Amino acid sequence: MPASQLPTFLDLPARSSKPRKTGITHILDKGSTTNDVQAILESAARYIDVWKFGFGTSYVDPTAPAKIALLKAAGIKTCTGGTLLEIAWLRGRTEAFFEFAAERGFDCVEVSDGATDIPFHDKLALIERANALGFEVLSEIGSKDPTKRLTSVEWVSQLETDAQAGARWIVIEGRESGTVGLYDEYGKIRNDILHAVTRSRFVDKLIFEAPQRAQQAFLIREFGPEVNLGNILVDDVISLETLRLGLRADTLQLLADVDREGRRVVHA
Structure with a gap:
């Protein structure tokens, strides 16, 4: 069997192929080198959909353009960190930020207000402005x-x-720690929030930040392998895919509970 071809002897849940609309894996890069990026792409490019340059890393990393070029060649969308735009807003430099993002070659921008007190009308204006400039918008709440x-x-x-302002994706906050937003201080999911957001008519736009393995496994067991997950660390991409496919003890039951189209089966 060629090295690039995966085995087929197991009857696993179906996974959508790129470009994906479900089952999104969104990476949080906290400062990888170009060698790091090349190495992970060799084994995991097929599993990665969005690569976020966390917080302000793209501002201080002189190799960011080279990394973006590698990711684009692999069919992976690149995204700025929301904190960088928040800081630009604080300094009155949002247009300069958008020029920077375009010059670097970013496909997406994250619009957030989790680190500052951006008024809601300013956040919506940023979403609309980013859309008008041709960026795909990930709005974090x-x-x-x-x-x-x-x-x-x-x-x-x-x-x-x-979503109505034009955000393509709505990112549910969890931070890189997995102890805020959707989660309590111990990393446990706040079920009232989870149930509320998943009843929204825009549920198909949700990306759940889930940096911890237990959080990833819970969401996969709850919604199936095609749930959209974000803030996945670079070194965890392959292990997340094994969770999605029931190839790890945490989600082994998926082999029995998910049909061939990747839909979760609810047993009476």
Whole structure:
């Protein structure tokens, strides 16, 4: 069997192929080198959909353009970190930010208000401006501050408003720690929030930040292998795919509970 061809002797849940509309894997890059990127692409390019240059890393990394070129060649969309745009907004430099993102070759921008107090009308204006400039918008909802807890009604209101403003994806905050936003301080999912956002008419736009293995496994067991997951660390891409396919103890039951089209089967 050629090295690039995967085995087929197991009857596994179906996974959509790229370009995907479901089963998105969204990477958080906290400062990988070009050698790191080349290495992970050799084994995992087929599993990665969006590569986010976390926070302000693209601003200080002189190799960012080379990394973006590698990712584009592999069919992976590149995204700025939301914090960088928030800082640009604070300094009155949002147009300069968009020029920077375009010059670097980013496909997507993340619009967030989790680190600052951007008024909702300013956030919506940023979403609309990014769309007008041709960027695919990932709008993040939820605060990075663990003391700021939105109600389920506020979560749904924000995600629906952002989607109506033109966001392609709505990112549910979890941060790289997995202890804020959708999660409590111990990394456990806040079920009231999860149930509220997944009842929204824009549920197909949701990407759940899930940096911890237990969070990934829970969401896969709950929604099946085609759930959209974000803030996945670079070194965890392959292990996440084994979770999606029931090739790890945490999701082994998927082999019995998911049909060949990747849909979760609910047993009576």
